[in-house]
Amino acid sequence: MNPDLAALHPYPFEKLAALKAELTPPAGLEHIPLTIGEPQHAPYPAALKALTAHQQEMARYPATNGLPALRDTLAQWATRRFNLAGLDAERQVLPVNGTREAIFAFVQAALDRTRPAKVAVPNPFYQIYEGATLLAGGEPLYLDCAAENGFRPDFSTLSPSIWRDVQIVFICSPGNPTGAVTPVDEFKQLIALADEHDFIIASDECYSELYLDESAPPPGLLQACAELGRDDYRRCVVFHSLSKRSNLPGLRSGFVAGDADILAPFKRYRTYHGCAMSLPVQHASIAAWQDEDHVRANRDAYREKFSAVTKELAPVMDFPVPEASFYLWPAVPDGDDIAFAQRLYTEQHVSVLPGSLMGRADAQGTNPGTGRLRLALVAELAPTLEAARRIRQLIEHG
Secondary structure, eight states: OOGGGGGOOOOHHHHHHHHHTTOOOOTTSOOEEOOSOOOOSOOOHHHHHHHHHTGGGGGSOOOTTOOHHHHHHHHHHHHHHTTOSOOOTTTSEEEESOHHHHHHHHHHHHOOTTSOOEEEEEESOOHHHHHHHHHTTOEEEEEEOOGGGTTSOOGGGOOHHHHTTEEEEEEESSOTTTOOOOOHHHHHHHHHHHHHHTOEEEEEOTTTTOBSOTTOOOOOHHHHHHHTTOTTOTTEEEEEEHHHHTTOGGGOOEEEEEOHHHHHHHHHHHHHHTOOOOHHHHHHHHHHHTOOHHHHHHHHHHHHHHHHHHHHHTTTOBOOOOOBSSEEOOBOTTSOHHHHHHHHHHHHOEEOEEGGGGSOOOTTSOOTTTTBEEEEOOSOHHHHHHHHHHHHHHHHTO
16 A cells, blocks of 8 residues: 555544534523534535436436536636636636545646655645645645734745755635635735745635625636736636535535646546536526526525624634634634533533644644634534524633
8 A cells, every 4th residue: 555645634523523523412492503614504506407408418428628618617616706807717727626636636637746846835724735735745734813913824934955845735615614805916925936946836725605794705826917917827726625615525526726837737637537517517607607596596695604603703713803714713712622612512512623632742842723613603503503593602611
């Protein structure tokens, strides 16, 4: 077996299950999980209808590059959403089976193992960035997302000697688990660093369509490129998904867009990998990317939920003002996120993800996730608000 498999950390949910294994929740309270970021709102009906309408096309092999109609739809959506001059649907867009699969595959294809290979990742982080790096023979470089920097990485702290070995920088905006949004000027500063030190920027933007201020959609990496007049999107790739936008996590549909010189070898890798998107899923994806009404309705539902939960928890917990995504990132009153999560499960039958399980400690033992919780507000309003009430009750009653 690949010896690098031994370097993989258990997934946060495995660790959480172990923490809860010996605990007994109250029998009289229904369990409310706020752990996994799996949307529970209704999936977009027209996408499901398209799946059924095109089911006979399961008899055909799909091409890695996807249907021209899908690539055109993706290019047009990204161009509208991020105010681009345009995207070449043939060379600058590639359909993928969800961002998780694509991010993992991308690192395998992009990392040059013949020289030092660091991959910068936000800390705390989505664990696929780290796992993909380790299995590609690279070394994760953890960049703490501290409150004093708006829960975003501070790239100014890295010296030229460190940048020399960095091959990929991962950005997650809006962020998981913090919900932090990267300003367009920070994207531009990172692009300048990529030009200076010759690395790829990989921007995970799968939460980009879940934002609370309808007048302020989060900017994206390609948008920053366009404002700089870089229509070749040199050194830049973005990852987008229908999972959160359209409540279709099981569809496993997304796309990668950006630098054609990067996407061409990545497409060749994927052809050998054999991970082309099935044709019924491609048709369902076209339907979902072409409609914005259901996405606005989805945002309205999250906006109502965030408002209710924030009102309930703000008096007893400190957390950044939500901007986007469907997570809250509150600090626990006593600073022990593990103990708080265990008490919450034992006394209130609510499951949350301790922040320390999503971060990595530095040489001094400091983990930027410690003392916080990730609350995934993915269920309908009533159970989510009930969970918030139980959290408040636990805090108020000590």
